Amino acid sequence: MTITYVIPDTHGCRTELQGALTKVDLCDPSTQLVFLGDYVDRGPDSAGVLTAVKDLCDAHPSQVIALAGNHEVWFLDWLDADDGDPTWLLADTGLVTVRSFLPTEVVERAVAALAGGSIEAVNTTIKREISARHSDLIAWLRQLPLFHETPTHIYVHAGVDEEAGPMWKAMTTAETFTEKYPPSLGKHAVGKLIVAGHTGVGPLHAREGRMRCWEPYVDAGHAYLDGRVEDTGVLNVMRYDSVSRTTSFL
Template sequence: MPTYAISDVHGHSQQLRNALATVPLEDPSTRLVFLGDYIDRGPDSLGVLELVRQTQHEHPDQVTALAGNHDLWFLDWLDADDDELTWVMSDIDLVTVKSLLDPTDLARALGHDDPTSDASDLDGPTMNAGIKTAMQARHAELIAWMRSLPLIHETDTHVFVHAGIDEWAGDLWRHGTPEHVFTEKFPATTGPMLIGKRIVAGHVRTNMLHGDPGTNTVFADEGHIYIDGSVETTGRLNVLRIQDDGTWSEHSVGLG
C-alpha cells in the first residue's frame, strides 16, 4: 500500500496534472495525501483547488487533502472585517483574485465595467468587500470544501502535516500542538524521531534544509521528510512515494 504525497502546489495546475499522472490511483491500494498550500503565487489557484477536490471526490477512500497556511489565510480574509486588507494587498498583481473571478466580475467588484482594467477608484474596504462578495457568490461550494480540510493525517508509521507539530510534546502532540503550528511552523524541526512516527511535511523549502539554493529535492533525516520543492521558482513539484516498510523514493515533475 504505497502512499504518495504532494505539497505546496501554489497555483501551478499543469504541474499538478503531470504529477497526478504519476500516481496510480487506479490501483485501490494506492494512497495520496495533499499537504496544502494550493493557492497563491502561481497563475491558476482555481484550477489547483478544483483538481484536488475532483481527485478526492473520485477516490474518497484513497485521497486526503490537508489545509496549508495559504489556504487558511485566504479563508481568514474572507471572514475578516472589510478593512482587513492584508491578504488582498499581498496578492501581487491580483494573480489569485484573477484566477478565482472572471474579468467582468472583478471589474464590477472594483467599481467599473471595464474587464481589461485593474484600476479602482473605490476605497480599500469597499473594494475588498466587493471582491469577497463576488468570490463567495461564485465559489460557495469550493469555499465550503476548503473549510472542511483537516490539518493532519496519521498512519501507523507517519504523520502528514503541512508545516509540523510540537514534537517535544511526545505522545501528547495531538493536544499539545497549537493549531497554527500545524500550518505555520518555522523553522523546520530536523533530527531523530521523537513521537514514534516520521513526519512528512511541506511549507519549508527544501533548499533551505539542504543549505543549497540550487538543491530542491526532498530532504529527509531520521525523523522527517520535507518535500516543498519551490515550484514557484523551479517550475517543478516533488512527488514522494512511501512504501509500507518506510522506504521512500521521489521524482520531480515539471511542465514537460
C-alpha cells in the first residue's frame, strides 16, 4: 500500500465519521484504511457507526482493516454474560447505545416493564432483541483482529507490551491490546511506530503545557490519535505515505 489512513475511536459519532471518510479515496487500490476500534458507546449512533465500518470492510476487504477496542470487547462480554448481570446496561447512560440498535417502541416497552419487574428481566429482553436483530453485525464484531502490523507501523487500539521488544506479539495480552493504560511514551525496543487510540490526547498535551489541545500526540515511538470526538467533535485522521515516508494529520 502507498497511502494508509488511520481513524481512531469514533464512539457512535456517525456524522463525524462520515466527514472523515470524505478524505479517504478507497477507489485508489493503493489506499489502505485502518480503524482503531471503539466504535460503540457514548455517541448517538453506535449501530450506525458499526454498520458503516462493516460495510466498508465488506466492500473493500483488501484495503480496510477494522480492529477491536475495549468497548467492543465489553459489549460482547455483556451479550455473552449471564442474563442476571446488567452491569453494561446500567453503564449505558440514557440507553443511548441500546437505542441506536433497537426501535424506540421496543426500548420503551422494555423500560416500562421495569416498573413491574426487575432490571435483570429488562437486561434479558434487550440483549435478546439486539442479538436477534443484529446477528450479522455481532458475528462480524467477534472476528475483529486486535492489531495490524506493517513493515514500519503497529496499529492497535490501546498499546502493546513494549518491554517484550521484538517478542511483543507473543507477549502482549488481549487486555493490553485493548485496555493498556497509562500509555507508554517515548522510545521503545519494539522497533516500529505504535499508532493507537484509547488514550485521550488532551491530557498528554497538558503534561507539556498545551492545554485544551486535542491534536494527535506524537513522540519518538508513538502516535496517539484519540481526540475524544464524543466530547470535542475532533476526529483526528492520520495519513502515512509509505513512498515518501511522511506522516500528516487531517
